[in-house]
Every structure is written in structure tokens, then in C-alpha cells.
Amino acid sequence: MDDRHDDRPDTRPESPPIPSGAEPINAQITAAAPVGPDPVLERLDRLSDLLLRRIDRLEERVRSLEQDNGEIINLLIAVKAGLEEASGDLIAQLEDAEDAAEGDEGSEDGAEDGPLFETPCGPTMLH
Numbered sequence: 001m002d003d004r005h006d007d008r009p010d011t012r013p014e015s016p017p018i019p020s021g022a023e024p025i026n027a028q029i030t031a032a033a034p035v036g037p038d039p040v041l042e043r044l045d046r047l048s049d050l051l052l053r054r055i056d057r058l059e060e061r062v063r064s065l066e067q068d069n070g071e072i073i074n075l076l077i078a079v080k081a082g083l084e085e086a087s088g089d090l091i092a093q094l095e096d097a098e099d100a101a102e103g104d105e106g107s108e109d110g111a112e113d114g115p116l117f118e119t120p121c122g123p124t125m126l127h
Helices: 025-032 039-104
Strands: none
Touching: none
16 A cells, blocks of 8 residues: 555535535435335336236147147047058958959959949048
8 A cells, every 4th residue: 555645636526515404415305206106116017917917828828739739639640540441441452352353364254343442431431
């Protein structure tokens, strides 16, 4: 530390003296402040409520989408099962037609007795 005396002039303005009986400016400002709740806090409360309502709506929307996705997955599983069943039926019909064709090769006229594939109809069709 330097122990030398500072000879520089003080350039700060002096505060005017407070007349007797007068309150300092800080006291006047404090007295003029609103007595009610802080408007910034009120605004923050409103924004917080708005944010919570939006989050609730988003959570509800997510639950709805998850339910819809579950239903879609179940429908896709049913479609896959139906396609596997239909392809199995077509393969069986093809094998039956090939077996019948091998048996008919020995016949004289070689005419076909019916269509090679049957068109499925009724409750086995997908809805």
C-alpha cells in the first residue's frame, strides 16, 4: 500500500444540504412507490399459469397421439396377419393346381376343369 497523501482535488459535486424537517429523496421515492402487489410479479404469475395450461394441453395431445399410434399398430398387425393368411391360401391353391395339372397331363383332352385360383370372398376379406 502507498502511504502517501493524495493531493488531487476532489471533483465530486457536493450534495445540497437537506433543509431541516425535509425528508431525503430516497424516503420520498419509497413513499411514492405503489402499495399493491408488484406488477412484474403479477405478470410472472400470469405467464406461469399460461405456461402450465399450455403444457397440460400438450400432454393431453401426446396421450391422444400415443393412443392413436397404438390403434394404428394394432390395425397394421391385423393387416399383416390377413396378408399372411391370404398368401398361405394362395400358395396352397397354387400347389393344388400344380398337383392337379400333373394328374391331368395323362388325360386325353388336356382341357382345364376350372380356374387355377379361387377368389376369396366373405369374412376372410379385410375390413
